[in-house]
Amino acid sequence: MTAADRPPVALVTGGGGDIGRAIALRLARMSAAVAIIDRDEAAATATARLIENAGGHAIAIPADVSSALDTAAFVETVEAQLGPIGIFANNAGIEGVVAPLHEYPDDTFDKLLQVNVKGVFLGLKHVLGRMRQRGAGAIINTASTSAIRGRAGLAGYVASKHAVLGLTRTAALEVTGTKIRVNAVLPGPVESRMIRELEGQARDSTVELRRNGDAARGQPQDVADVVAFLASDEAAHVNGAAWVVDGGMTVA
Ligand SMILES: NC(=O)c1ccc[n+]([C@@H]2O[C@H](COP(=O)([O-])OP(=O)(O)OC[C@H]3O[C@@H](n4cnc5c(N)ncnc54)[C@H](O)[C@@H]3O)[C@@H](O)[C@H]2O)c1
Numbered sequence: 001m002t003a004a005d006r007p008p009v010a011l012v013t014g015g016g017g018d019i020g021r022a023i024a025l026r027l028a029r030m031s032a033a034v035a036i037i038d039r040d041e042a043a044a045t046a047t048a049r050l051i052e053n054a055g056g057h058a059i060a061i062p063a064d065v066s067s068a069l070d071t072a073a074f075v076e077t078v079e080a081q082l083g084p085i086g087i088f089a090n091n092a093g094i095e096g097v098v099a100p101l102h103e104y105p106d107d108t109f110d111k112l113l114q115v116n117v118k119g120v121f122l123g124l125k126h127v128l129g130r131m132r133q134r135g136a137g138a139i140i141n142t143a144s145t146s147a148i149r150g151r152a153g154l155a156g157y158v159a160s161k162h163a164v165l166g167l168t169r170t171a172a173l174e175v176t177g178t179k180i181r182v183n184a185v186l187p188g189p190v191e192s193r194m195i196r197e198l199e200g201q202a203r204d205s206t207v208e209l210r211r212n213g214d215a216a217r218g219q220p221q222d223v224a225d226v227v228a229f230l231a232s233d234e235a236a237h238v239n240g241a242a243w244v245v246d247g248g249m250t251v252a
Pocket of ligand 1: 187
């Protein structure tokens with residue numbers, strides 16, 4: 001089998017969660033061999049099983065994306081076991097808590113930056129290092145509509161997602177002139193554990209989360225379909241984009 005015949009290799013962080021699982025399954029349907037990274041080993045393994053049961057090829061690796069050591073190790077392992085990473089869904093993230101800024105816990109703020117910003121940075125750093133040697137690849141960072149607007153009660157989350165967009169744009173500029181592309185997908189609220197958790201917390205707090213219009217809730221699949229497009233050759237001229245997937249919520 002020549003390199004050109006080999007199925008593409010996709011790396012999905014947070015692949016045990018709702019959106020990451022949908023992305024992993026969607027990329028597997030594009031014939032990619034998929035490596036699923038998650039700190040929750042059982043969840044990562046469950047996603048890998050779903051892919052294998054559907055006739056695809058997947059491996060699951062438990063790891064913490066906010067650790068430089070873990071990130072270097074899983075990138076190395078994935079390339080050794082599956083081959084060169086062609087698609088990277090840099091997706092793992094946490095939500096923190098709902099609280100007004102003057103009461104927002106310092107340690108939660110620090111943790112959000114550690115996972116959502118440092119984690120995305122480390123993934124970019126290690127995967128881009130490899131992609132640059134080959135001159136090709138597609139990276140999709142999962143930001144949020146919280147990357148382009150404020151949300152009362154979510155200071156840490158909003159700050160972290162604005163940073164993800166800044167990292168995306170910087171990385172995109174650094175790869176111009178190559179066949180590497182770095183884009184961000186910006187989901188609005190998606191039917192998922194994360195949104196149920198945030199809304200549960202908001203009910204118990206004085207903060208009103210729903211100030212951004214009431215567009216229908218998206219599904220993880222809606223995000224996965226856009227990630228698949230951004231990963232595909234059809235998006236060959238799309239670089240540095242902030243691709244909103246929110247049913248129109250942010251234009252309300
Ligand atoms: N759910 C939404 O409505 C929504 C909207 C916009 C953006 N997002 C973003 O989408 C991404 C996925 O969210 P989701 O809704 O699937 O949430 P989720 O909680 O279902 O999935 C997140 C996954 O990331 C993993 N993870 C968290 N921290 C990690 C770490 N340090 N190392 C490795 N894995 C880690 C978790 O174990 C989990 O499996 C996140 O970046 C989130 O901020 C979600």
